[in-house]
Amino acid sequence: MCRSMAELSSVAQAETMIRQNVGDFGVDKVLLGQASGRILRQRVMAERDQPPYDRVMMDGIAIRHGDVRSFHIHGTQRAGAPVGRLVADDSCLNVTTGAILPEGSDTVVPIERLSQQNDQFSLEPGYTPEAGQFVHARASDCRTGDVLLEPGIRLNAPALAVLAANGYARVEVARSPSIGILSTGDELVPVEGPVQEWEIRRSNEQALAGALRTRGLTDIHIDWAGDDLDDTIRALEKALSVHDVLILSGGVSMGSFDYVPRALERLGVERIFHKIAQRPGKPMWFGIGRQGQRIFALPGNPVSALTCCMRYVVPSLLTAMGARTPERFTVMLDAAIPLIPTLARFVPVRLRHDARGCACVSPQPASTSGDFSHLATTDGFVELPPGEGSASAGTAAVFHGW
Template identity: 55%
Template structure:
């Protein structure tokens, strides 16, 4: 039996072996949530003209002390630029319009009073040069770098792309993923249960965890505990898909055929078995054409823990997606651990009166007990060394 890897060593081996999935160009309207893989520069100065920021009147402040202005024109948003020919007059303006030529300030409509064709400034109001004017190029200049590769395209980034005429965006390609459930005992969600059967849930849980983190090209597959069937199914998937996530069949039982099938198909084993609980039997390897294979334990808690701790961060890193940083929490009560294994314990997190993040351990009865997980927010990682972690222990928290 090979020596168990530490969690840190397993994480490093996975990170070093992961491929890069390349890039693709997508329409702007399909780019939300993707990771940018190009430099985006300003198409022109922004704003491209001196922009009016308030409804009101535009005047020239060179007419010192003048309080009464005849309206000589109108400048609406979207109109070509008007000109103030007479400094004794004003031009009525709206928010977003170009500042008329010859004007250097905007007086908000609230600071004026209409008297026929004239505008009177409010008593005591003194206009200043440049007020309520968004100067041309004050946000950015033509050619300035606005977005860098690696940025997640959210609302603000999409706005920048649209405002600068980017209709197609180069983004990180998202890999095709198939989640494979193994086991003779598994029945479909909509199938009647026979004696000895359970409904498959790991594949749905793993697919959901992937989807909520931005991976949407996901398929589900199922294979029985049979070497020939397992090998044939995996061979086809390796031919057509970039990432395989298996659940079950990865331990050392007499019907655990996944490692042998992968070896026969030329998938290079990077690691197998980690000094952790749950999830010790986890397997990871790289296929002949760079396919990625995560073979997770079949127990539901083990599968989800391994997915959150290894699978999801690895795929997020390979595609440029920023993974949620784990945070430090304080254990609210003692919990059993192990001198030899890293322990992952489901917890519920809240903040105390000082704002400190506190974790209440809710360990499942076994690694197959997933019914209690909805009452938790994630799990903490407790390093080996002691038989238990006392209340007050600081631990790293990972969200489901």
Template identity: 50%
Template sequence: MSDLLPLTMAERLIRQAMTPFPVEAVPLEAAYGRVLRQAVHAERALPPYDRVILDGIAVAWRDRQTAWVLSGTQAAGHPPLTLDPGHEAALAVMTGAVLPRGADTVIPREDYRREGDTLILQKGVSPKRGQHIHPMGADCAAGAALLESGLILSPPEMAVLAANGISQPLVSAIPSIAVISTGDELVAPDAPVAPWQIRRSNDYAIAASLARRGLTRQTLLTLPDDLAILTLKLDEALDTHDAVVLSGGVSMGDFDFVPKVLAALGVQRIFHKVAQRPGKPFWFGIGKSGQPVFALPGNPVSALACCSRHVVPALLHAQGLNLPPRHVMLAAPLTPIATMTRFVPVRLGHDDQGRTLAYPCPMTTSGDFNRLGATDGLVTLPPGDTPLSAGTGLVFHAW
């Protein structure tokens, strides 16, 4: 087992080797779901003026006053009007309008009645000076920090960008990724299948795992266990993509050519074989142009486990995304492996206190992927001899 790299070391080496993906400006309407790569500050104080909170009238308040004369209307989106001098005048105001000059109080529409141009306060209503006004700068001052680089743009962040005049936000470029399955035994989902063949599934699973994180620029390719064809096609993939993810051909078989081909193409091997199960034959390297190359085992559970546990976090890190680990609680006991990290598929649920529970769904073998459809991802069990009881906290990675 001495030739197996500990999981923590593999993670560290991957992060150290990854080069950040470029930054690009995109139209605001195309920025949703992208990784923000700039800090955002308030364009001006918010609100930028004393804002009327609800429909009603704006007045210069005087204690015990109960009637006013309507002198005009302050609509939203228009320059401020000036309240007539004295305390008898009132201006009708709309929600979101600027507070008229000379006014200091807003009285809601339901708190007064109108008789011609005279507005009479309803009985039992006691306005207070300054009520129903959102003061200028109450939310934030001009220049205040609003968004940090390294987050995914969701609806609230999109609103912040728009409200602060950022029409071309800087985001991480979406890398082009070649997703390649290797093996003479693989046939397409719609092709006739012989008894000695299997339908290819790894590339679809890996592509879906990447796409759900916004990594949608993909090329899917299936290659035979042929040294010449592998060399030609992998060379083309390295020349035309920002990252390459392979499955199959990395173990100890006579036709596992992938490590040999990658070395011949000038890909620097960072490591091969990690102390983890499933996924021990995992290979990682860096191409001549700095592109990451992930070569995953061909067994479907191993491939998807390595993708979720290594490939996805590495690519998101290169995009500048800052995601904290997600922790869950075991819903049932699990036994770790003494000499290596163990990945266990789980189904998520919640207890009556709202805590996220992970229900173990261990597979019988790394090829037993048909039951993965009932699971949400995997948990990581560090090496050890002591069984983990229900309630133990573990790190979760979604498929």
């Protein structure tokens, strides 16, 4: 009765099958103040030249560059005021940082380089301004219509500045799918209240929801079902009717009380795959509901559930939302990790960047797939392919953060 390895999908196959089936959740138009961290879904163009005018970069005076060393001041060009004008080559205007450069002037002399007597400003002895200095020339950063941001980026602080500067009071971002998290198991009781010796508190849903929330996936609803086929069908039917994505934990291995695959089949959910050649997380199940809902059924073990969530669920949802940059990156092992001939391995690690800039990770293998207490001292996990022997210290591996 031992299952042959041929029934398992590889990590790459599973990832491909999910990506081919994960769809799109559409676009939201949100106020700029609510866009931080969201995934951009439109092109952003320059509303105007940037800077939109020859912009004064220092407080001082605006002059026409030449041999004159003393200037009669005849007014002030403040930031935010319409453009003024020099009246003669030996005249100047007081200017403030951010002001438009007065017509007839081409150069700014900072206040620190000047001495003043009544209405007359004189250059510091021995100081010669460079022509055009301290002027941020119109259109030197970009021109009207230039593409400034492409879809797929996560909106960080500089991107928000670009949006604001170009008049985007509202911005098109990826809609967050509605996600239902359903944990199953008669042994699970709420976080609050009494707990019997043979019971454990419901913790997976908090870990999964937290992982999703920190990635901007915030539309999350949590439910629970006991180890009963009818109960499981009822809970799933309700969840399928309201959510784009279901994440289930528990009930997907071979036991007689693992009702989840059976309940999903009864509800017409098409199984795309069941079981991946990996440890932890081998029993993972993925399918598509009748209305296109994506169903990720993860093992109930806390380490397995969270690892599968970070390895498959989060990246595929972000891809579906149009994100272009995967969050994973390559790191270097600082200690050996035994490989498994037939299974990919995911091993919790601590990450640090050493004094030379190397992203080094220290493996912190769990004693069992149920041991999650120690995971909170780790930063994520590395992924190692199936193989003989060990991945030695110094081996490069892909890192996924919690």
